[in-house]
Amino acid sequence: MEIKDTLLTPKTKFSMKANLTNREKNFQKDWIDNQVLEQREKLNKNKKEFILLDGPPYANGELHVGHAMNKILKDFIWRYKSMSGYNTQIIIGWDTHGLPIENALLKKGKVKRDKLTDVEFRQKCEEYALKQVENQKESFLSLGLLTNGQKVYKTLDKKYEAEQIRVFGQMIDKGIVYKGLKPVYWSPSSQSALAEAEVEYYDKESPAIYVGFDMLSEKFCDVQIVIWTTTPWTIPANQGVCIGPNFEYSVIEISNKKYLLATSLIDSFLKDINQTEYKIVSIHIASELENIELKHPLFDQKSFIMLGNHVTLEAGTGCVHTAPGHGEDDFIISKKYHIPVISVIDAKGVMTSDAGIYEGLFYEKANSIICEDLEKKNHLINLTFITHQYPHDWRTKKPIIYRATDQWFASIKKIKKDLLDAISDVNWINTWGEVRLSNMIKGRDDWCISRQRKWGVPIPIIYTEEGNPILDQVVINHIADLFEKEGSNVWFGKDAIELLPIGYTHVESPNSIFTKETDIMDVWFDSGVAHSSVSKNKMRSYQADLVLEGSDQYRGWFNSSLITGVVSQGKAPYKSVLSHGFINDNKGNKMSKSLGNVITPKEVVNNHGADILRLWVASVDYQSDVKISNQILDQVSETYKKYRNCMRFLLGNLQNYQNQKFEFNELDQVDQYILIELDQVIEKSLNAYESYEFKNILQTLNTFITNILSSFYFDFIKDILYIQEVDNVRRQKVEFVLNQIFISLTKLLTPIIPHTSNEAYQNYQYNNQKFIFLEEMPEVKGYKNIETSKLFTSFLDNRDLINKEIESAREQKRIGKSLEAKVIIKASKDLINQLNQIDELQLMLIVSKLELVQADHFSIEVTKYTEHRCERCWKYYLETEINQNNLCDSCECIIKNIIER
């Protein structure tokens, strides 16, 4: 038998190399095959509910790293809570309606819209959306989530839609839903509203006119404020003129006429009207001009000057003709100044009675007549024609216009106070979140919830014969029930009368003629009712304990959820809100294909492994924007190796552990110290999990593993573990401590690197379950021994000094490894006494000889001590201490025992 065979060197199947990229998939399959989630849920069945409501990503396209971070953060929480006494009921969701899906189908030429009925088209959309959901789900699961992807919600689910309709019914009941006008892109040629994506820009020749509006204040009684427009047909819809609040304006005189316009645009104005001679009469700041009354250039009506941030000095006069029915900015300004939204165009592009004498004219035809009239009335300052980029219908290739159409709105004004109250009741984990959302709610206009599209949840409104909407919750709930049974396609497949309760009558429909609304709801409404749809259908609380989304969702989902929640339930749908930042490249710039700085989760999972991506997520300050790059991921991999090797060392040295248990007080001093430190690590880590400060967990673990375990405890206990026999008590105590460390650290890391920690756990012979996910988080034992802690803090400081001396001896080539050293510490009586209180001092310093000498001055001497080496433990001894086989007494005894057995 060779001596090295008598040493108990570590052995474990838990390999040094992780090979995550190949093995993670198998691990995940194993979890699903063995129903880990179901088992975990069974264990948690009667525990307290902790609902983290998943905000649904949009079901289109590949996942980006932001999606991945979002779900990984949630998974940390789901996993942690499920191992900490909570019933988490994980349901992941998808947002499945909306224009991008319609576009994806149309653009890829997959469907010929003209040949499909609405119902057929919607079925295609559904098919596509469900496929996207499956793709994305697969990508999500490759991140190693606790969920197995079985429990999901989709905004196209029948039950989901039904609940959405019921929430809408409640909003109707509360009286906050109303019909109003809002301008949208409108194509007269196809008589429909268009989405931005359906608009293409081509060159078009348009009249460009300067128009003077008479100012009605005494001070400016002979002055005309000058606007510039390329759409003369919108002049009949004019409701005022906007100027920029920060610009300077001048009254100038040209051939006895006075005009008001932005000072910096005088030159270009003169050039356009072929004038050179002018003089400045007066100069004004914008605020002086606000609210000055104006006379409409065509009609006998008054308007006034408004201030608007959308006004620019890039073209025109710095004075913008404002027709709220025919322009987006104009519409927004109209809300601020409470001026009417008037549309002078019908669906075919023909002027309506609101256009007065121009009624019946096609809008383009009206241009020239209006210009003539302006000329006659002395308001047309100049007319030219320009060629510019102008929006066209992508199908008919004909020009489109902005036109105010009937839209459904939810009045925010009426519930603003309730919303703000609800906000203040929420726990905003990013403290500024409250300010951000409140400001948005304070400043936001009514919510336009209708869209002129097909792929979405229909607005469940039936109109009477007289054309009035039936705003009756009973009717709406009937429709909801219908949707629950048959899905919302029923709306598109059936006539209005079939959608009403059987035998339904209405005084306004004596002939039982009804029509139905054709608009669908804004997709924000869809996802915004997740709180109700998911909770009602899955039998859980309405109010989520937590929502966790990207910072863009203050305007998005946090916002829409709040509104629908407050209206339907009277309080916010979430108790706490946590938001994460966006992921940028290594310079902090946004990722984009053109810059080539995009990193996809797929790449990371394939090149590094999901655990590396997860560890990265846990290592950064995710509440602000974060940076990712290959360099950063490589660094995370180093940390990963550290953890993995730590687990490996523990497993390797637990091979001989027979599960002996010791009371804290029975343990040796240093073991107690380590357990106290471990206890604090557990406490800090659990606190960090509770407050979602995941990077603190890693920091705590890093420090413990590096400074306490790796460089101290693990270092010197090798001389116990490798050398002492299996039944040696000192060894067993150390093993007991290692066992505590292993199980605690592995559990603490489980939510963050589940693949690795479960792999380690499966190599641990005392596991209670096959999967660590079925274990509970470690508990804080409350170990304390102030004396011991003090002693070791002081010892570790002195150890640093001793190590320095040893190093210095090495540099002088006086010694090699530390076991070749003899150390003499000369120090004050107090220090010597203190050091004498420490057991195993020499062992912990990993030297062959240690002497403590009382002296006036502190000094550390290191000399070479290489008398006779024991061939087994490699410590050096005096000749008298070593036997003829070159073994020390202790080793000789051990070998004898081994041979006897």
Added chain:
RNA sequence: AGGGCUAUAGCCAAGCGGUAAGGCAUCUGGUUUUGAUCCAGUCAUGCGUAGGUUCGAAUCCUGCUAGCCCUGCCA
């Protein structure tokens, strides 16, 4: 333009009015039986920038710069 966030070494970061933690990486030196290697030393008179308040500022105030999120029938 406005609302919100961020800025500390090559990287991840602590610090929250008392004189810049920790980890990773690098470099230097040493040790090593695959005994996870380990150890020592090195590494910001400096906290985006310019001012101000203070006995004292990375921390408080003001201006500026840069990046990010929001104001889409994108999420």
